[in-house]
Amino acid sequence: MESILAAHETLSSKANLSKALQDVDALISLLQNARDNIESDPDTTPLHIAKLKTPLKQSFDKIDDDLKEVNKGLNQYQKALKDKFKASALPTASIGSNASDGAATGLDSQRSLVERAIAMHLLREGKFDVASTFVKEVSAQAAGQDDPPRWLEDFADQEGGEDENMDEDEDGELDEELYGELGRGHLQRKFAEMYHILDALRNQHNLTLAIEWARNHSAELEDRGSNLEYELSRLKFVELYTSSPDDANTALLNALDYARATFPTFNSRYARETAALVTTLAYSTQLADSPYSPLFNNPSLWTSTSQLFTREFTSLLNLPSTSPLRTAITAGGLALPILQKVERIMSTSRGQWTSVNELPVETPLPANFMFHSIFVCPVSKEQGTDLNPPMMLPCGHVIAKESLEGTSRGKSRVKCPYCPIESKPGEARRVYI
Ligand SMILES: [Zn+2]
Known part of the structure; x- marks a missing residue:
């Protein structure tokens, strides 16, 4: 790796084009001068042309020398890269797809x-x-x-999208x-808003915009079971509490005022948590030694709240919290060594894999790259759909809606097919996957 870094250093410090550019500029002004002279007095043309000859050749030689240095640097860099990264063919997109019919494969087809x-x-x-x-x-x-x-x-x-034809003007x-x-674009406006709020939250530690956004979307967030609004208020409480160490009493009173005004709205879901927060006021002089210290000395709180905000914001747009392209490329990168091996084995054994769009091997990925987008009901063995979605019983077992309706028909209580726990049919909740 050192040789690559050294070669890179040479490229940026010595073997760059700055000298060549200077010399080219000098050459251009030489020519411009001559042109101006000839223009002002055309009779002297042969004289000026003759005068140009030697300096012109010198300039070109100089530029050649400048470029030699650059070429030398580039060659060194190339050699260092080659030594470090041995050439090996990357897998092509043809693995797992039937490329023999000449159709576009892999990314080309999509x-x-x-x-x-x-x-x-x-x-x-x-x-x-x-x-x-x-x-x-x-x-x-x-x-x-x-x-x-x-x-x-x-x-x-x-x-919508009723009209399948592209709108074209008369001239096509x-x-x-x-x-x-x-x-x-609606999406651009949304993301611009998100970045505006995130900048305030993450870089300036300013909660105002995020709290305002969460309040405006309170109902949707509540529907999702999101805790964003509470988390933001908690952070605001902590911020007020610790805002002015010189005047701890005022800070304490500000935090208390804020708690009185805001926390009651969270009573239905976070009564215990808010009570604990208010209790911390009693420990104000020994906060660092109190059981609440992690809450107040947590440098990652702003980062994690920013991440939570991004997740909730994107989910209200029906989008995942990380870019699907980033996920796909990272997963692809992780799977690359396996794909490379498969292709090598297939080419040496002249093996043929004919199943379209299917790989002959597993490509294990970390848990956060696993997406379970399909649910198969363990009772009916049918795949879940929007009309027949997975339903979770109070015991935690999940079966399809139709299976639940089948077992509960005419009964006020239904026994889970997988454990002894009984529940009311209405207590089952839809699972979104
Ligand atoms: Zn059960």
Whole structure:
């Protein structure tokens, strides 16, 4: 690794183009001078041309020398990289798909989805300018196609999708309003709002905007069983409490006032927690030694609250909390060594894998990369659907809605098929996966 770093250092300090650029600039001004002289007095043309000859050759030689240094540096860098990273073929997208029929495989066949994922990722990362340029370029390319990607409409905040035809003007150009700019996009506005609030929360430790947002979305958050509003208020309480160590009494009273005004709204769900928070006021002089110390000396509280805010904000947009593109690429990177091995074995044994879109091996991933998007009812063995969703019984066992209705028909109490616990049919809750 040291040799790579050393070569990189040489590239940036010595073997860069700055000397060559200077010399090219000097050459240009030499030529411009000569041109100006000739222009002002055309009779002297042969003289000026003759005078140029030697300096011109010297300049070119100098630039050549400058570039030699750069080439030397680049070669060293290339060699260092090659020595460190032995060349090995990367797996192609053909594994697991039947490429023999010549059809587009892997990412090529899903170009539109990949482009959409990239645009979404850029938005989610707050790179609005880049996202906007990307969407514009895809739109421009799509203008020449018979079947332009439909996702562009999402970025223009279009409702529904009844009309399968792209709107075209008389001259065949795409409707600028519909596909043209990201600025109309509902998603961009939402993410801009999210970043605005996150900046205040994460970088300035200012809770005002986040609390206001949570209050405005209180009902939706409550529906999700979210604890964001409570967490923000708790943080605000802690902040007031610890805000001015020089004037602890005022800080204490401010925190108490805040608790009185705000905590009663959380009584139904967080009565115990809020009571504990108020109790901390009794320990104010020995907080560090009290059982509540972790609450007040927790430097990661702002980070974790920011993460919670991001998760809740994106979930109200029906989006996962991390960019799907990031998840896919990280998972792909983790699985790469296995795929590489599979391809090597298949090529040496001339093995053929014919199942379309299926890999011949498992690619184990960490638990946070596991997504269980499918539920199969253990009773009926049927896959869950929106009409027949998984339902959790009070005992924690999950069966499909139709199976639950089947066992509970006409009865006021139903016994779980997997344990002895009985419950009322109405006590089962829908599980979202
Ligand atoms: Zn049970």
